[in-house]
Amino acid sequence: MTNDVIGRRQRVLKNAGGIAVKAAKTYPTQYLQTVSRAVTVLRAFKGGSRDMSLKELTEELKLNKVTTFRLARTLAYEGLLVQDPASDRYSLSFGCLALVDAMLNRDGLAEISRKHLRVAREETGETATILVREGWDRVVIATEASLQPVRYVMEVGRRNRVYLSGSGACLVSGMTEEERESLFEFIETDPIARKYSLTKDVLLGRLEHIKENGWGTAQGEWAEEASGVAAPVYDREGEVIAAIAIAMPRSRYNKSYRHKCAPAALKAAKLIGEEYDSINR
Incomplete structure (x- = not known):
């Protein structure tokens, strides 16, 4: 992904990012661990300013590779992540705009x-x-x-x-x-x-x-x-x-x-x- 593409995506999606990714934690019983992990995956991309390989995402999230793969594939299927066909790297999808339309830059x-x-x-x-x-x-x-x-x-x-x-x-x-x-x-x-x-x-x-x-x-x-x-x-x-x-x-x-x-x-x-x-x- 070129710097120009990353810059454009950052300008359009900057309101979605800027939240630090935390290390693995214990989840209160009233929260769903899978949902919390999915949100953490999205935050890892820092509002669209970066793209990541599956290995990088696994290391950042401190999860095993199988769990990270399933989360990334599910989020891509739902239109919230996109995988570059050439490099296999993941990035935030413009599908996120459907969730934050009122907060667009x-x-x-x-x-x-x-x-x-x-x-x-x-x-x-x-x-x-x-x-x-x-x-x-x-x-x-x-x-x-x-x-x-x-x-x-x-x-x-x-x-x-x-x-x-x-x-x-x-x-x-x-x-x-x-x-x-x-x-x-x-x-x-x-x-x-x-x-x-x-x-x-x-x-x-x-x-x-x-x-x-x-x-x-x-x-x-x-x-x-x-x-x-x-x-x-x-x-x-x-x-x-x-x-x-x-x-x-x-x-x-x-x-x-x-x-x-x-x-x-x-x-x-x-x-x-x-x-x-x-x-x-």
Whole structure:
């Protein structure tokens, strides 16, 4: 994990950390030892400022390797930890934001995006969302739900594979060639990819569409009846730091409607990127 990625994650999640990890202790009978240990695991990452191998985590917690492994795997399954597919190191997941949404760092990406997501929602009438990449997943960090009776909503903390949907393709478009090749290898063996008939060629086609048009689109991959358009959020270095998605029911998904929603996603992505850069100089 690069220092830039760690720094970004620290800025977004700093309210969750800063608590020292204590040595093994005796638990009062009214407390559940497993729950206390799980919280200690999360605190070990100091609010997202560090990533750790299983060995490092075991030594820090002073637990046996099997117990630490089970705790880490369970927390990853619940979306609170994420394991880097390349290094196998663990770090806090943006899924933690679902637990601390009201306490988010006020100058972070999620907070910056909200007013622009509201404008996009007003312009399109649909749900506007910002997502970030974590390993081979993407996670919703802020959303403004459509006010229409029939709508599609993506909750904060919701995660799915990064190669699914237009927003996922936008995030993949920011990967290095080496990262993409690793992702393509992962797709070949991932059962979720088989479920959605997602192949390397399908994803390459979506990346080409983004390259030509500046935005991506897909349908039926967040949920069977969900569709949408998405645009990458760039920082001043031209790196993709997030994706803006305009999500809608498939019943409203047609060419003219897509071309109405795409400019709203592009505008929101541009403004969010500019504001993010102005704050994080």
